[in-house]
Amino acid sequence: MSIWRVQGGYPLDGSLTIQGAKNAVLPVLAAAILTGSEVELTNVPRLRDVEASLNILRHLGCAVGRQDDVVRLDSRNMTGCAIGRELTGQMRSSVIFLGAILARCGQVRIAMPGGCELGPRPIDLHLAAMKALGADVSLEDGQILCRTDGLTGGHIHLALPSVGATENAMIAACGAKGATVITGAAKEPEIVELQGFLRALGADITGAGTDTVAVRGFTPVRQVGWRVMPDRIAAATMLCACACAGGDVELRGLDPAHVQSVSDALGRMGADVHTGSRRLRIKCAGRLQGGGTIVTEPYPGFPTDAQPLLMAASLKADGVTVFEETIFSDRYRQGVEMTRLGAKVAIAGRRAVVTGVEHLHGASLTAEDLRGGASLIIAGLGAEGETTVFDRGHVARGYEGLDRALNALGAHIDFTE
Numbered sequence: 001m002s003i004w005r006v007q008g009g010y011p012l013d014g015s016l017t018i019q020g021a022k023n024a025v026l027p028v029l030a031a032a033i034l035t036g037s038e039v040e041l042t043n044v045p046r047l048r049d050v051e052a053s054l055n056i057l058r059h060l061g062c063a064v065g066r067q068d069d070v071v072r073l074d075s076r077n078m079t080g081c082a083i084g085r086e087l088t089g090q091m092r093s094s095v096i097f098l099g100a101i102l103a104r105c106g107q108v109r110i111a112m113p114g115g116c117e118l119g120p121r122p123i124d125l126h127l128a129a130m131k132a133l134g135a136d137v138s139l140e141d142g143q144i145l146c147r148t149d150g151l152t153g154g155h156i157h158l159a160l161p162s163v164g165a166t167e168n169a170m171i172a173a174c175g176a177k178g179a180t181v182i183t184g185a186a187k188e189p190e191i192v193e194l195q196g197f198l199r200a201l202g203a204d205i206t207g208a209g210t211d212t213v214a215v216r217g218f219t220p221v222r223q224v225g226w227r228v229m230p231d232r233i234a235a236a237t238m239l240c241a242c243a244c245a246g247g248d249v250e251l252r253g254l255d256p257a258h259v260q261s262v263s264d265a266l267g268r269m270g271a272d273v274h275t276g277s278r279r280l281r282i283k284c285a286g287r288l289q290g291g292g293t294i295v296t297e298p299y300p301g302f303p304t305d306a307q308p309l310l311m312a313a314s315l316k317a318d319g320v321t322v323f324e325e326t327i328f329s330d331r332y333r334q335g336v337e338m339t340r341l342g343a344k345v346a347i348a349g350r351r352a353v354v355t356g357v358e359h360l361h362g363a364s365l366t367a368e369d370l371r372g373g374a375s376l377i378i379a380g381l382g383a384e385g386e387t388t389v390f391d392r393g394h395v396a397r398g399y400e401g402l403d404r405a406l407n408a409l410g411a412h413i414d415f416t417e
């Protein structure tokens, strides 16, 4: 059990460079096995989910090495095509390996990823995409089995703009003969990043960032290097942390457009936000205003991953903020914990209503998921006294030293593994 001890009352001040993106590096690590050769990734964050992915690659027979922010992997001697429960249990999003292993090996066996703290996490769209490319898909005692004598390009339509299903479809289509069109695709920046990586491998792929992606099967080039993009949700976390604690924070190395829906919301609440080339500065002095209604939507709408973070920023606002969570069915657990700080959070199904209060007091809280855990830590920045967050490793899945990053800006957080 990790413990975060947060002393409230210290404003944040300074600048920092945002870590590499968890949700960009995971699909890139999967796609890397298409090459059957060496891939070198830089700006790779130190995260539990990254370590879980590296373990899966080793389990499949890849040579994997890491030094600082550099990961080198060589999949030429890859022999495995199965990922068992012991590995999928470490990381729900291990389903992202489905398309890559199928394209590389002609078959894949992967344990059904369980649901998670956010609610059910179906993968029907992922499996429909594999079928659309000609794979046989079956379920056998909790394992997904996909087989093909050779994938054939086709039309994949995603009924929902699923990020993971779009990524699996793009990667598998690279191993299919002929052309594939993916309609109803997700448009997240991480999808555009994956397209960039696949192009670096030699793929003929266009359209990422729109709802239609076109891919032609190709033979990958050898030996590729790639730098991972900055993490827009880690950036949103720091913006909301400044809103909780007050202060003046500059973020470097990111594309401000990737967090615009979050910075716009904070601006409407009274934060002073300035954007520049690859940098974004936020100043929060005095009490913010309520945020109106925040509806989570696929990109470029307000990201579901930032909903808990903006909720933390809204707890002491002068007014009401209403959240409508349209993506996941159980993503308000942090709201119940926040009431222990003295916050007023009323939850009914997909809606949460925050009525701002003038003061929050420290309390003992429990992190139930990755972004919810981060939201409790930043909420503690604005509470009087000490807030203790008990965490079963959720936060470390997605943040590289969140305590170090915040303490470098003036926070007083003591973290024990």
Ligand code: EPZ
Pocket (backbone or CB within 6 Å): 022, 023, 026, 093, 120, 121, 122, 123, 124, 125, 126, 127, 160, 161, 162, 163, 164, 165, 186, 304, 305, 327, 328, 370, 371, 398
């Ligand atoms: C990705 O998850 C992210 N994870 C999530 O971030 C993020 O919250 C989510 O996209 C939405 O933006 C990674 O990229 C590793 P989805 P993913 O498929 O791909 C439904 C974090 O905190 N759905 O876009 O699993 C699903 O139930 C994590 O970093 C189906 O119905 O999300 C959900 O309601 C949390 N069938 C909606 O689509 C499917 O086959 C969006 O899910 C797949 C998804």
